[in-house]
Amino acid sequence: MYVTSPRLFAGRLFHGALRPGLLGLACMAALAACATSGGLEPRAKPLDGNALSAGKSLGNASLSAAQFPASDWWKGLGDAQLDALIAEALQGNPSLDAADARLRQARAQANLSDAARKPSLGASAQYSGVQLPETLAGPELGGSYLGSTVLMLDFSYKLDLWGGDKAKWLAAVGQAKAAEVDAQAARLTLSSGIARAYVGLAQAYAAREVAENEQKRSTHLFELSRQRVAAGLDNQLQQRQAESMVASANLQAEAAKQQIEAAGNALAALLGRGPDRALQIQRPAMLKAAAPAVPGVLPSELLGHRPDVVAARWRVEAAAHGIKAAKAAFKPSVNLTALVGLASSGLSDLFSSDALLGFGGPAISLPIFDGGRLRSQLDSRDAEYDLAVANYNQSLVGALRQVTDAVQGARSLDQQLAAANRARDAAQAALQLAQTRYKAGLGTQIDVLNAQRPLLQLEQQIAALQSQRLATAVDLDVALGGGLVLESPSSTLADTSVTP
Incomplete structure (x- = not known):
């Protein structure tokens, strides 16, 4: 007793x-x-965002007083059906459930660390x-x-004389904060995935429309060629060429149909529904993309808006507190x-x-002899810190690259679309001229059909360019943080020293 x-x-x-x-x-x-802990220190250092210059690459005209994207950034594309699809997906989705579960797990771990104090x-x-x-x-x-x-x-x-238990708690809090940001990032990933799939669906419908027009044109041309061969005005060469065009148009139409089905299935999966949900999705309306513009506070303010960057910063903080906890273990x-x-x-x-x-x-x-266990533990925490800093630096560099790629891609695509539109206007004028000559008895229906082919090809090219341009608009909104409101650590590099 x-x-x-x-x-x-x-x-x-x-x-x-x-x-x-x-x-x-x-x-x-x-x-x-x-x-006994002497000689063990982390090696990596976080990058300073302001030291990563991007102004020249972005172009002075792109840097403006523009705001960061709103939380419902997808509404800028101007399609009510897209708005409804994203709202439906955000109500409940397996990917979001997994992120929320990881967040609850991290918060519970932080509460356990707090209870131990x-x-x-x-x-x-x-x-x-x-x-x-x-x-x-x-x-x-x-x-x-x-x-x-x-x-x-x-x-x-x-x-807790040396702050070791508090450091363990703060490390767990940092991991929980990172998981909270990851949960928000999962919603951004889901909404952007739906927007990209929706843009792909719009392109597939546009490609099918062009293919159907080409089917009508090539079929008409084939019938004319067959009549002319029967009348002895042409040989089999023209008829075979026309027949090849019909087969090619049928191929394009079938490929466009398959793209529509694939895009619809992708949307249904992103919604967390079965493939039959895709059958209820109508053809997208005319989507629009705003001119590329980024806030003039880049790159410094980007640190607080990108979920991957902010989550990486929280993990750096958590790793720094892990070092403090490991150092405190050397003391009584x-x-x-x-x-x-x-x-x-x-x-x-x-x-x-x-x-x-x-x-x-x-x-x-107090520890006297432990076979090097505490030193190995501290060395492991230093390595974890270096890894967290490396991931943070990589996410920061990657964030600036994504913004720059989106801005440069949008500018280039705008120029390509302008050139393609000029070419289409010229092709349209050529078609009108061929139709006028045919009505005046100076040309044939074959001349009209041949003049229509370049116009259809340009319309197909413009549809593809417009889809790419819409995708870069989505990419830019996501690269700028997608309108998420994130809580950032107070500092990028936490103090890893232990003070009584």
């Missing part, structure tokens, strides 16, 4: 006589413990009995039943324990003053 524990008498003995010696030993051990108090009640035979214990103890009842309160508290720890209770052989005198049971006091522990 606790009342006869030798630790109780040892505590009384050392309380007065050896207290100064214990304090001196603790101080000496603390100095020795601190020395606080005092604990537990209560217990126990009854036990024993009867020894006289043949073993003799007539003095044997032959009778002995029972005992114990009521106990157990208190313990670890003093002090635990306060107290045990108070009542113990009696019978219930009648359990609550009497004679039944009081108590034990407690401080306990000091």
Whole structure:
């Protein structure tokens, strides 16, 4: 039983006589413990976002007073059906459920780390009995039943003298913050995936329309060629060429149909629905893309808007606090324990003053020799920090690259679309001229059909360019953070030192 524990008498003995010696030993051990972590430090350093220049690549005309994207950035494309699809997907989706589960898991881990820093108090009640035979214990103890009842309160508290427990908690908080940003990023990834698939669906419909017009044109041309061959005005060469055009147009129409089905299936999957959901999606309306413009505060302000960058910064913070916790493990720890209770052989005198049971006091522990475990643990935390910094630096460089790619791609596609539109206007004028000549008896229907072919080819090319331009608009909104409101760490590089 606790009342006869030798630790109780040892505590009384050392309380007065050896207290100064214990304090001196603790101080000496603390100095020795601190020395054992020497020579282990992280190597990586986070990049300064302002040191990554991008103004010339973006072009001065692109840098403006433009705002960062709104949280519903997809509405800028101007299609109500797209708005409804994204709203439906954000209501519930397996990918979002997984991200939310990871967030709850990280928050629970942070709460566990926080609970470990606080005092604990537990209560217990126990009854036990024993009867020894006289043949073993003799007539003095044997032959009778002995029972005992114990009521106990157990208190313990670890003093966080070096901030190690707080550092563990802050590291878990950093991981939870990163998981929170990841959960928001999952919604951005989902909405942008739907927008891109929707743009692909619009292009597929446009390609099918052009293919159907080409089918009509080539079929008409084939019929004319066959009539002319029958009349002896042409040979089989023209008829075979026309027949090849019909087959090519049929191929394009079938390919466009397959693209429509694939884009619809992709949208249904992103919505978390079955393929039949795609059958309810109508042809997209005329989508529009705004002129490319980025805020003039790049790249510094980009750090607080990109979810991947912000999450990487939180993981750097968490890794830095992990280093502090590992360093604190080299130092002595002090635990306060107290045990108070009542113990009696019978219930009648359990609550009497004679039944009081108590034990407690401080306990000091320090590492002396552990085979290099603590140094290896600190070295691992340093490596984790270096890895987190490397991921942060890579995400920052990649973020600026994505913004630049989107802006440059939009500018180039705008120029390509302008050139393609001029070419289409010229082809349209040529077709009108051929039609005028045919009506005046100066040309043939074949001339009209031949003049229509370049126009259809240009319309198909313009549809593809418009789709690419819309995709770059989506890419730019996503590259600028997608309108997410994110909480960033107070600093990029946390202090990894341990201060008493």
